[in-house]
Amino acid sequence: MRNENAVHDLEHGAVWIAYDPAISTSAVRTLEKQLPQNGIMAPYPGLPAPVVVTVWGRQLRLGRADDERLARFIADFGHGETAPEPAASCAGGSRDPQGGHGPEGTQV
Template identity: 60%
Template sequence: MLALVGAVAVVAAAVVVPILVTRSEEPVEQQATLAAIEQYADLRRDHVEGSVDYPQSPPVGGPHAQEWFDCGAYDTQVPAENLVHDLEHGTVVLTYEPGLPADDVAALADVLPANGILSPWEGQAAPVVVTVWGVQLELEGADDPRLAMFLQEFGHGETAPEFGASCEGGIDPADAAGAGTPV
């Protein structure tokens, strides 16, 4: 009987030990999540003239200009008040720190949705920020895997008060004081 118990223990050790060793050698992967998104509720939607002091930079919604910008990539910062009108229409806004390498800006332009705006943004807290109406996520860079996740989750404009509207047909940036120029 003792021999049988010993044989079972040897077989069990031969099976269990390699499994435990293999598990301990597996790298612990950190999966990207959208846990860091910020959401803002009860944003005003009124049209105003002049500048607005938004609490977030870039803004996530609120009072805004009567005119919105056409979709696309801009090489200089666009006025916040017009950009917020785009957000109201369901536009995805990708902003980046001025000075971000040109390859990274090109990578952002490549993933910009048809209903999107890309613009540099002075003073934002992260290298890249993605925003839809009332929802914002700071990203570590153009290659941050959370960008694709955010676009999958929020990139269709469902959070916008005027869901289904478009940034197409917006004003020419030259018609807004201080507006950026298309790239």
């Protein structure tokens, strides 16, 4: 995932769950279960903690995927409360996490 795409999603109220690529498959599944509909999730090397959850202007570092603070953070900030453009839709955006374009300049 490109940082630019993630920041744009955050601007519109998304929750970004980034995790160390070395965490276990079961830990990734645990995170997936908590990912809200307006969420994005991706491995991200070099994080300051095994799991980092971010919304616009707020961030929480977690030592493990099953930390109960994740659910509270999403409940408190996961609906675009801090985002500058929470009601603006990103529908129809790029499905390519690298931001690529298809034929004739159309986004893929």
